[in-house]
Amino acid sequence: MTKRIAILGSTGSIGENALEVLEKLGPDYQVIGLSANKNAQKLLQQTIKFKPKWISLHDPEASDCLRAKLTGHPKLLPPGVEGLAELASQPEVDLVLTSLVGGMGLLPLLTAIKAGKSIALANKEPMVMAGEFLMKEAQRWNAQILPVDSEPSAIFQCLQNHKLTTHDPQLATLISKIWLTASGGPFYRKKRSLDRVTPKEALAHPNWKMGKKISIDSATLMNKGFETIEIKNLFGLHLDQIEVVIHPQSVMHSAVEFQDGSVLAQMSPPDMRLPIQYAITYPERKQSPAEHLNFFSVKRLDFDKPDFRRFPCLALALEAARIGGTLPTVLSAADEIVVEAFLKEQIRFTDIPKIIERIMRFCQQPSRTPSLSEIVEVDGWARQKTLEILKNKC
Ligand SMILES: NC(=O)c1ccc[n+]([C@@H]2O[C@H](COP(=O)([O-])OP(=O)(O)OC[C@H]3O[C@@H](n4cnc5c(N)ncnc54)[C@H](OP(=O)(O)O)[C@@H]3O)[C@@H](O)[C@H]2O)c1
Structure with missing residues (x-):
């Protein structure tokens, strides 16, 4: 059909x-x-x-x-x-x-x-x-x-032999840990100051060709924070079940560690056509235009702990995930506005986390289980507040 x-x-x-x-x-x-x-x-x-x-x-x-x-x-x-x-x-x-x-x-x-x-x-x-x-x-x-995102898709693919849907209540007990991989973006291994980074440099992702917003989010590691929250919500997991790991080759797109300690990982060359196709053809697999993996040309796979001091956006996102309620809404809304401002060269790369943190601190008591209207209201408030800060800064 x-x-x-x-x-x-x-x-x-x-x-x-x-x-x-x-x-x-x-x-x-x-x-x-x-x-x-x-x-x-x-x-x-x-x-x-x-x-x-x-x-x-x-x-x-x-x-x-x-x-x-x-x-x-x-x-x-x-x-x-x-x-x-x-x-x-x-x-x-x-x-x-x-x-x-x-x-x-x-x-x-x-x-x-x-x-x-x-x-x-x-x-x-x-x-x-x-x-x-x-x-x-x-x-x-x-x-x-x-x-569709490559990391949540990797996790979803690793769960297929259990025939579980994204929000199955069994997932939180079946899974011991998610190893959520991150390439680290264009600046991870470069020991340069991030203060003078230009939009052009931040947009030049080493492994993926993507839209502007996600490219900047990848350079700040906010994208990995967003994915942590996305995965927590999609699969109904606890935050401490998700561990971010820097994997610069972007070959392993994430791994699931089960209760018994066995780990399943999904691997392929970095090519979004593969997870996109899997979501389209699911539950079937079909021939794909994506290149196949050749371990002899990959040679090595590296894994490092993230550097939260150099990339504070990841720490902010994990804090928003831990507190929950409307704080992730504030995080996402503020990020959208500051990324736009950075792309227009109104602020520096290193201002991105500073401004987001200020907005998060304004929101002292985020509503625990917000309704849609509360989410929409908080989103609007955070955008407005971020714009006010930017106006005073410029
Ligand atoms: N790119 C990737 O490889 C990748 C990987 C994983 C996840 N994602 C996620 O997928 C989403 C899309 O990313 P992308 O990189 O494809 O973004 P993109 O290249 O910027 O494309 C965004 C698309 O949405 C449309 N759009 C933008 N603003 C809109 C608005 N206000 N109303 C209606 N349509 C609007 C754009 O239309 P116009 O062309 O007319 O502007 C364009 O078709 C993001 O949430 C991103 O985080 C992307």
């Missing part, structure tokens, strides 16, 4: 990789919906090639321009979150790939969950800001969440 896939964020790094995978998978996998923010030209090219039934552009002006170029087919959904929500909940959609960036992906993801969809989850920020809430909703609406 054909699997019909809608991609939220098809013009980005994950979206484009997913389309390449889908093209190679052939007619059993149909692209039924595509969306972007402003990039009408790329969306139009993708539309001509993949012939989706629905498309959406978030930006109203870009959406109007695109409407003028369309001849009735495909259907252009309304701009903004409305169009994304409509796309994510279409009855004909079997799988929604969420490859939007940042906290704006929360509401489209929630819509897909409430529509009981299978969801290939790349957009990690909603799982950081509202993970516990979203996993409860996923159980309530019987929505299946399949991780």
Whole structure:
């Protein structure tokens, strides 16, 4: 039977990789919906090639321009979150790939969950800001969440012989520990001061080619903190069951240590097409365009403890994970604003953790089990507060 896939964020790094995978998978996998923010030209090219039934552009002006170029087919959904929500909940959609960036992906993801969809989850920020809430909703609406990010996907793949879903209550006792690997980003082994790092240098990841936000988060190691929170929520684990380990080769994408001490790891060359494809074809495995692993050319695999002093964002994220409640929401929202400011060269690389820490300290009593409206309110508050700090700084 054909699997019909809608991609939220098809013009980005994950979206484009997913389309390449889908093209190679052939007619059993149909692209039924595509969306972007402003990039009408790329969306139009993708539309001509993949012939989706629905498309959406978030930006109203870009959406109007695109409407003028369309001849009735495909259907252009309304701009903004409305169009994304409509796309994510279409009855004909079997799988929604969420490859939007940042906290704006929360509401489209929630819509897909409430529509009981299978969801290939790349957009990690909603799982950081509202993970516990979203996993409860996923159980309530019987929505299946399949991780796309390489590390959660590695963990998910290691669990397959136990046939357990992401939020199975048995996981917390079955798993002794998760070894969550991190490449360390572009500065890990360089003994230089991080004060003068430029956006161009921070964007140059040694192993992965990704969108701007995740590239900066990888350079600060905030990305590994986000993944710790994502994995804790996705698999229902305790924070002390997750250990971050620096593995500069990015060949082992994470490992699961079971109760009996046995460790299963998932390995492959660093290529996002592999975890993307696994989430799309799950539970089947298919031929993939990704290169196969050759241990003779890998030669060595290194593992180090993370340096929390040089990369304070990781420590901040673990603190947010430990305290929980709305603090991860604050962390994610503040990070989004400061990363943008760093990319615009308004602040230094080393200001990123300093500003995030200030915002976290303002939030003395984070609500324990926040509702959706509390999460949305705290997210807005943290963004505003971060912008105020930036305004006074610049
Ligand atoms: N890239 C990776 O290899 C990778 C790996 C693991 C996890 N992830 C996660 O996957 C997500 C996507 O990452 P990415 O690197 O693919 O990002 P990206 O290259 O920046 O792409 C983001 C996509 O979302 C769209 N978008 C951005 N802002 C939007 C808005 N306000 N409304 C509607 N659409 C919007 C963009 O459209 P336009 O093109 O029009 O701007 C684009 O299609 C992130 O959460 C990231 O952490 C990525």
